[in-house]
Amino acid sequence: MVAPVIGLTTYREQAAWGVWHQRADLLPVQYAAAVEATGGVPLLLPPLAQVGAADAVVARLDGLVISGGADVDPELYAEPAHPATAGWRPDRDAWEVALLEAAEAAGLPVLGVCRGMQVMAVQAGGALVQHVPDVVEHEGHSPGGDQFGAVQVVTAAGTRVAGLVGERLSVNCHHHQSVRSHPGYVAVAHASDGTLEAIEADGERFCVGVQWHPETAADVGLLAGLARAAAAYAGAR
DSSP states (O other): OOOOEEEEEOEEEEEEETTEEEEEEEOOHHHHHHHHHTTOEEEEEOOOOSTTHHHHHHTTOSEEEEOOOSOOOGGGGTOOOOTTOOOOOHHHHHHHHHHHHHHHHHTOOEEEETHHHHHHHHHTTOEEESOTHHHHSSOTTOOSTTOOEEEEEEEOTTSHHHHHHOSEEEEEEOOSOEEEEOTTEEEEEEETTSOEEEEEESSSSOEEEESSOGGGSSOOHHHHHHHHHHHHHHHHO
């Protein structure tokens, strides 16, 4: 069996390596390593602006990961920016929305990670909680710096996510925003403080968003599920 090709959206940031200090397209290595570990071939997808680029890319993929990253531009859900909302990337927002639209049209399997889940909700016409501590009154979902918060999550029985990760699990989170509304998706996991932690689409297509970072954990059940769905998608072409 040919390994499925799974696209991973990337950051576009100022970066330093060797003697260089310049703009670069990059992504933490855990994403590609997790895709490879679950049988997929990772392909990095930098933000593109060309008309039709998303359709062209999706036509060559077997699966898609919308990766974590900066805040989503609140203009996309018609709200003013909260004082804590910062650093959004219009080029990446537009690219990932276009990829999701192309993926939906093609029936491509999709996994959204952290920001990726938020982009999925916004692309569907939903909106975000712009600063979770305002709602839950603690910083546990993003303790600061490069640290992950350890969050206990309960999944909804009978859902795709529950089948992949179980009824309860501890996850690594690093986010100060969360999904408030998500038209077309079902809420399938929550933290004990009520924060929405996972959404999925009805039907046979693998289309899942999680607020945590599964690529950082030893248990890559979600990415293994995506890889299986991507292999089936490739086989059905």
